[in-house]
Amino acid sequence: PFDVLVLGAGPAGAAAAIYAARKGIRTGLVAERFGGQVQDTMAIENFISVTHTEGPQLSRALEEHVKSYEVDIIRAQRAEQLLPAAHAGELHQVTLESGATLKSKTLIIATGARWREMGVPGEQQYKARGVCFCPHCDGPLFKGKRVAVIGGGNSGVEAAIDLAGIVAHVTLLEFDSQLRADEVLQRKLAILPNVQVITHAQTTEVLGDGSKVTGLRYQPRNGGEGQELALEGIFVQIGLLPNTDWLKDQLAINRGEIITDARGATSIGGIFAAGDCTNVPYKQIVIATGEGAKAALSAFDHLIRTC
Numbered sequence: 001p002f003d004v005l006v007l008g009a010g011p012a013g014a015a016a017a018i019y020a021a022r023k024g025i026r027t028g029l030v031a032e033r034f035g036g037q038v039q040d041t042m043a044i045e046n047f048i049s050v051t052h053t054e055g056p057q058l059s060r061a062l063e064e065h066v067k068s069y070e071v072d073i074i075r076a077q078r079a080e081q082l083l084p085a086a087h088a089g090e091l092h093q094v095t096l097e098s099g100a101t102l103k104s105k106t107l108i109i110a111t112g113a114r115w116r117e118m119g120v121p122g123e124q125q126y127k128a129r130g131v132c133f134c135p136h137c138d139g140p141l142f143k144g145k146r147v148a149v150i151g152g153g154n155s156g157v158e159a160a161i162d163l164a165g166i167v168a169h170v171t172l173l174e175f176d177s178q179l180r181a182d183e184v185l186q187r188k189l190a191i192l193p194n195v196q197v198i199t200h201a202q203t204t205e206v207l208g209d210g211s212k213v214t215g216l217r218y219q220p221r222n223g224g225e226g227q228e229l230a231l232e233g234i235f236v237q238i239g240l241l242p243n244t245d246w247l248k249d250q251l252a253i254n255r256g257e258i259i260t261d262a263r264g265a266t267s268i269g270g271i272f273a274a275g276d277c278t279n280v281p282y283k284q285i286v287i288a289t290g291e292g293a294k295a296a297l298s299a300f301d302h303l304i305r306t307c
């Protein structure tokens, strides 16, 4: 059995595996895809001390770093089922898609998340060519340009406020008849001179010139003809879905996010979690790596105290 088994090889999982292996303990890593969401990212300019990198390059670097340690990498596999240890001192079990079962004294869940997409024509074609999901990441690329934010919940309104300070103009489109964000955010939004809010708006298409976004089309849900907006960027803020469906009957989870404490511990002893699959605020690479490191140190601490 493993001392530490890490599930997921995005930034959080890679960091956890490296920190665990450096303690000289038996470390396994279920790596469906090295890099995780980073694989889908173009420019990365906020991973501290790296001025500029790109998703595939950072993913390769994460993989190389993990491979420089003694980590047992189980590739192209997803964890499907968790069977927590029945009693303290027993092993946790994880069943993979292949049917194989892995056993470990401690687990670190780092299965990340995925952005909910609009599912309209043009969205896939123009991903990372104007269609974005992360204002902290891509906002500065649209300095002086026009953007739309899709979604009027807290994330959408926060994104619009954030972007309004960088870009020339923000149009916020909300499907419902009113914004759903907290009052205080809505008040802040309302006083910004370069933000327009359109409610009852269903985005129906991302428009582009073949290489980048040039606008979007939406249908007013309260009647009238389809409308077009000319703009350079679209920030989709309709939800981040943690990859935790397979855990919901076992661990304490809130709105899909695994509840962790300041040490990355979950509701079950010996099971830790890190990164975008948890309730740690702000989903970023630098944060996920830090959380992964922390979860591994916590797992090591658990091992020396209990096993």
Ligand code: FAD
Pocket (backbone or CB within 6 Å): 007, 008, 009, 010, 011, 012, 013, 030, 031, 032, 033, 034, 035, 036, 037, 038, 040, 041, 042, 043, 044, 045, 046, 047, 077, 078, 079, 080, 110, 111, 112, 113, 114, 115, 133, 134, 137, 138, 243, 246, 274, 275, 276, 277, 283, 284, 285, 286, 288
């Ligand atoms: P993830 O990166 O999501 O990795 C989790 C991994 O686990 C994935 O490989 C997944 O396939 C795998 N997995 C899922 N389910 C299972 C399972 N059941 N069993 C095993 N494995 C599983 N952040 C920044 O800091 N800067 C940026 O510029 C930036 N740009 C971004 C651009 C885009 C388009 C996107 C989508 C995100 C961006 N982010 C950026 C956010 C950043 O990528 C995430 O915060 C970070 O990758 C989270 O790391 P993680 O390891 O927690 O999860």
